[in-house]
Amino acid sequence: MTTAAGYFDRKSNSATRPGLSHLQADPSSPHTPLRTFSSAFSSPSISYRAEEEVLVFELGARHLSAGISGESNPRCRLSFSSDDGRRVGDYRWCMPEYQDRPRKRKRKYNWGEDHELWRMDLRGVDLGLVVDKIERAVRKAFADYLLLDSKNKRMVLVLPSLMPHRLLSSILSSIFSNFQTPSITLFSSPVLNAAAAGCRAGLIVDIGWAETTMTAVYELCEVFCARTTRSMRFVTLRMADLLKKYAEPSTADTHVQVSALNDEERGPGQSSPDSRYFDFAEEVSSRIAWCSIEPRLAATSNQETNAAQTLEQGQRDSGKPPGLQQAQEQIKISIPSPLPPCKTLKIPFDKLSGPVEDGLFATGKDLHDLDDHEQPLHQLLYRTLLSLPPDVRSQCMARIIITGGGSNIPGLKTRLLNELKSTVNDRGWDPVYGKVAIEARKHREAMLKSRIREDTNPVVERAATHLEPQVRDPFAEKLDAAKMKTTKVTAAGEIRGVETLGAWAGGSLVANLKVKGVVEVDRDSFLTNGLAGAKKESEVTHATQRMSLGARSGLGEKTGWTLGAWA
Numbered sequence: 428m429t430t431a432a433g434y435f436d437r438k439s440n441s442a443t444r445p446g447l448s449h450l451q452a453d454p455s456s457p458h459t460p461l462r463t464f465s466s467a468f469s470s471p472s473i474s475y476r477a478e479e480e481v482l483v484f485e486l487g488a489r490h491l492s493a494g495i496s497g498e499s500n501p502r503c504r505l506s507f508s509s510d511d512g513r514r515v516g517d518y519r520w521c522m523p524e525y526q527d528r529p530r531k532r533k534r535k536y537n538w539g540e541d542h543e544l545w546r547m548d549l550r551g552v553d554l555g556l557v558v559d560k561i562e563r564a565v566r567k568a569f570a571d572y573l574l575l576d577s578k579n580k581r582m583v584l585v586l587p588s589l590m591p592h593r594l595l596s597s598i599l600s601s602i603f604s605n606f607q608t609p610s611i612t613l614f615s616s617p618v619l620n621a622a623a624a625g626c627r628a629g630l631i632v633d634i635g636w637a638e639t640t641m642t643a644v645y646e647l648c649e650v651f652c653a654r655t656t657r658s659m660r661f662v663t664l665r666m667a668d669l670l671k672k673y674a675e676p677s678t679a680d681t682h683v684q685v686s687a688l689n690d691e692e693r694g695p696g697q698s699s700p701d702s703r704y705f706d707f708a709e710e711v712s713s714r715i716a717w718c719s720i721e722p723r724l725a726a727t728s729n730q731e732t733n734a735a736q737t738l739e740q741g742q743r744d745s746g747k748p749p750g751l752q753q754a755q756e757q758i759k760i761s762i763p764s765p766l767p768p769c770k771t772l773k774i775p776f777d778k779l780s781g782p783v784e785d786g787l788f789a790t791g792k793d794l795h796d797l798d799d800h801e802q803p804l805h806q807l808l809y810r811t812l813l814s815l816p817p818d819v820r821s822q823c824m825a826r827i828i829i830t831g832g833g834s835n836i837p838g839l840k841t842r843l844l845n846e847l848k849s850t851v852n853d854r855g856w857d858p859v860y861g862k863v864a865i866e867a868r869k870h871r872e873a874m875l876k877s878r879i880r881e882d883t884n885p886v887v888e889r890a891a892t893h894l895e896p897q898v899r900d901p902f903a904e905k906l907d908a909a910k911m912k913t914t915k916v917t918a919a920g921e922i923r924g925v926e927t928l929g930a931w932a933g934g935s936l937v938a939n940l941k942v943k944g945v946v947e948v949d950r951d952s953f954l955t956n957g958l959a960g961a962k963k964e965s966e967v968t969h970a971t972q973r974m975s976l977g978a979r980s981g982l983g984e985k986t987g988w989t990l991g992a993w994a
Contacts, residue, residue: 481938485585485931488543489636492931493568496938501931503572505564507544539705549591558601578607583938585930588615588649588992595993596958603950612944615992617642617649619933620830624925629826634833636660641811645819653811655802659833661786667708669782673772718783718838722846783836805846813858821919828927840924848922946991961990
């Protein structure tokens with residue numbers, strides 16, 4: 428009998444217990460190669476990468492667009508209206524008589540103010556309400572569309588290039604105080620529109636709600652900016668007047684010519700249509716309104732040009748097929764009306780272009796009757812190009828980018844370019860205009876014609892030796908031809924339009940490329956000092972560091988932040 432001590436004293440015999448060496452595969456036989464992992468946390472099929480998601484927000488006077496960098500379209504586009512201020516449990520808007528209730532009429536200067544987030548004139552703007560609306564819209568975008576946590580997420584904010592400091596401070600304070608965003612990078616809309624169009628230079632025409640801005644961008648820097656109050660607000664107001672006139676029984680039954688009231692005809696004491704017409708007029712303007720591509724007596728500088736345009740318009744109308752113009756006037760569009768007393772409005776199709784042409788091009792008016800802040804779009808576009816240096820003008824006029832909500836109106840882009848071409852052909856690039864300028868131009872043309880007539884029979888004289896043309900060199904011509912094949916020819920000196928994907932798409936592209944912005948606001952620095960912590964461009968220092976590896980070799984880190992274009 429074996430004892431316990433004897434049992435534990437036994438040693439294993441290798442002969443009776445073979446090892447696992449016989450189970451190893453023969454190197455000559457086929458076998459599965461060993462898989463090497465790059466790290467301890469990676470798998471053969473999935474690679475875990477900690478990429479930082481950058482949020483892109485575009486904030487305008489009426490809309491907020493939000494999304495993630497690298498995407499082509501925003502995930503949401505939220506609008507601001509008067510219904511956003513309803514309390515929890517307020518369901519009065521569901522009642523049948525809610526739309527028919529009497530409402531206070533708005534003056535023409537206050538038209539659509541309930542649907543705006545802010546105005547450039549901050550004297551009547553409640554900044555506290557603006558902060559609350561921004562917080563509510565951003566929180567809704569995070570909860571319903573982005574489905575992300577705002578903590579430790581960098582943000583790119585796209586804003587207009589001109590903004591009051593009080594409003595800018597309120598926007599940044601609202602985001603930093605309510606969301607855990609470590610930093611916000613500010614970009615201007617015109618620069619991102621040019622980047623989304625694939626251009627480093629261009630003239631961005633932004634037809635917005637409250638104003639139309641024209642910004643010249645050269646090498647992705649804003650060099651000139653002009654603005655006018657003729658925008659979609661004018662168009663919507665004139666469309667509301669047109670709908671109101673056709674909604675009346677007396678004018679709906681008898682088809683008379685109806686034209687929208689001008690601001691001068693309305694008078695300071697008259698009121699605009701009530702707010703019930705706002706949604707209806709805005710929907711009609713965005714869906715059915717159109718613009719003629721041919722100039723129709725747009726605003727000009729003198730009576731002689733008006734007479735010439737009248738004659739030219741008559742010639743175009745006479746050249747049309749018989750009955751075409753009359754048929755266009757007889758075509759009527761049936762529009763369901765949500766407002767009493769008419770349930771259906773029948774408006775001639777030709778009348779639907781009147782609000783756009785009157786509101787944006789000031790059809791039938793002289794320039795001396797208009798103020799500097801309400802210039803028509805084609806005249807402001809010409810003056811903007813005229814104010815630029817010749818080299819910048821040649822680049823911008825070949826890359827005219829028309830964007831904004833009003834750019835979606837059919838025929839508006841073509842009409843604006845045709846008006847610009849017509850103005851350039853009539854005046855050239857001469858800043859002086861008027862009767863004296865026209866007479867001087869005619870005198871120069873007559874002198875040029877007489878000089879050409881004298882040169883038809885020139886006296887044959889032998890030219891000097893140094894003035895004779897050089898002998899043709901075939902080898903030099905071949906070298907020049909080979910050089911032209913590798914040289915990229917850029918368009919310049921011609922009027923041409925360029926399409927863009929929009930400011931939000933440009934911000935998404937720039938953020939995805941990890942481009943460091945000029946205006947990068949840190950959260951802790953802003954909450955401590957506000958906008959007062961921003962430094963001037965001359966006060967910002969770049970501490971150079973030596974970096975032997977990486978793509979950022981030779982770059983430095985900023986010791987302060989600036990407001991850039993918003994300074």
